[in-house]
Amino acid sequence: MQPQVVTFDAGHTLIELDLEFLARRLGERGVHVEPGALDAAAPAAWRLYDELAATADHPWKELMNALLSGAGVMEPKPHVDWLWDQQREHNLWRTPMPGMVERARDLAGRGVVCAVLSNSEGTLQKLLERIGIADPFRTIIDSGNLPFAKPDARIFHHTLEVLGLPDARPVHIGDSWSADVEAALAVGWDAIWYRSRGGAPGKELNVPIAHDPAEARAALATFGL
Structure with a gap:
């Protein structure tokens, strides 16, 4: 019998953007911005990211430009660049999201890949090894190491x-609709x-939506997991 497979997105599914760390990093460049201002700017920045993610590969800079400008940073482009x-050595997505890694560990403990x-x-x-959350995952696929x-x-x-499971039908959990x-x-x-942002998608699809780990567990159960 083929094992069941669940794949997880990383950002805003397993780990989240550390706004306090981002504010400190900007402070190194003489830019003062409060984490609260970044937090207030985040919803609009993420809506832009989700729109762009439908047609662009990992629009990281566009997200950060929108986030910094929304928080009042003037001429954010040099800071975003x-x-x-610095991102490879000082990853801004570094805070484990409470409960989601535990979901993965629970699944792995029950034989789910x-x-x-x-x-x-x-x-x-x-990064995941350094913050101690790599253990439940058979593999970690990172687009930064691939041509797609x-x-x-x-x-x-x-x-x-x-x-090694080319015929599997996984369940994928992630925060980007597109x-x-x-x-x-x-x-x-x-x-x-x-954890959908900005309401429902533009078209109706029969997809479970989870806003927290408990709802993620219930959603996984609908797939027999």
């Missing part, structure tokens, strides 16, 4: 090849939309 150059499938910068495995990224179907097929949910459905996977 610097943050991007768990993996990470994320658009990142090439050092995601090192979500929503490209190739990264989903590549994940199954790495797992890059995670629609992309997973397009390759024949199932999907859970985690």
